Amino acid sequence: MGLGKMNKYYVMLKHPALRRYLPKTRWMTASRTLRMLKAYPSVFIKPNHGSGGGGIIRAKRLSRGYEVRSGSSQKIVGRSRSALKAIHSYRSSRHQYLVQKGLRLAKYHGVIFDIRIYMQKPKHTWMIAGMVARVAAPHKFVTNYHKGGHAAPLHRVLFSLFHHDQAKAKACLRKIEKLSMIIAKTLNKRYPLRELGVDLAIDEDGHIWIIEANSRPGHMLFYQLSDHSMIRTIMKNKQRIRK
Template identity: 70%
Template sequence: MTIGKMKKHKEMIRNPILRPHLPETHWMTGSRTLRMLQTYSSVFIKPNHGSGGNGIIRVKKLRKGYEVRCGSSLKIAGPSSVLKAIRSYRKSKHRYLVQKGLRLEKYHGVIFDIRVYLQKPKHKWEISGMAARVAAPHKFVTNYHKGGHAKPLQKVLISLFQNNQSKVDACYRKIEELSIVIAKTVNKRHSIHELGVDLAIDKKGRIWIIEANSHPGHMLFTQLSDHTMIRTIMENKRSIGI
């Protein structure tokens, strides 16, 4: 049984180290969604048990009205019809969250986030893989199954911080530290041996926690020319017995 997004969010937000890195997230209701749209320029509406970027709806403020997107489908709605547009994309049997949208940094003009693959083959959490996930053109999700592709994280951070190696190293360390804390926090209440942590960097250089996935996919790491990470992941899987 997968652990719902809201359960993990509530567990993480209790941790004072993680709390500043979590975007505002609530169970979705019509009134809550409208309030968040008054506060933020965009919101994301996600199924509590969704994976692979499936079913995610982005609502973005326009000068007049809203752009509501799900996958490759797009609707323009006014303030009075935006909830109807959102409902048209929702699956009735799923519970949804509404989350603050982030103004993410870009790599060569395209949004990206960071996938950290953590495993606990023995008694200690370790990072088996870290890579940037670069979205396909015109996509607002970076997932592998939605056309996202892997880039070496160092390469993307060097581009982002304009060859400032000390900033790259500091960011890299922060990503590692946060990821280990996330794994330990989620593991307190759930018996898990793998975790996929998705982080993002906004326009101000702040690191945000997008999601922690208790059943992470590893195919992203097969796209890297250096196969060290995917070999480590597969060796640890054998050790864990997955």
């Protein structure tokens, strides 16, 4: 089993350079969930141990009431207490859950996207082996490959996001690279890591957020890119790490 999401969140939260990029995340309790439902337009409820977007629940405030979704199933309820009951109906008793502030994500061709940075340490230093935008399938609220998300070249998505302003797109990319390196080094001080999948998002205001860092990242998304140089680098590094 990989490292829990909350353990990694708390390690990153202690780093002054990362703190402002972390959306508020707490262990899920009924009272905390109710408070966050009232404080934010949406919240995400995630299993502490989980990957591929599985088991994620979103509760979103409507003009009257709430929409609670898990996968393709949804419930519309009138009150926050009813939303809490709907959330509990989607939960698995096998998992511990966390509750995270929802973000208004930027869109690419009308659908939300986030960013996967594939970090590897084949020898003694961390490197960015791959960077890709994960574009959600239509009407999905998660971008994961296993939930229908598809890959798009990150530079192309950023160029579109910043209205073809090359300087802004490059500045954003540099910030993403710097953040990813700090995250990898920070978590590696605490845990024996050689690979890390850093998931970042950009909201509608252009602010970058750290969604999570995966200690067992998937790499299948990189095969979808027409340029296979990143997946070749990732697979070559995997061989070095195994040795």
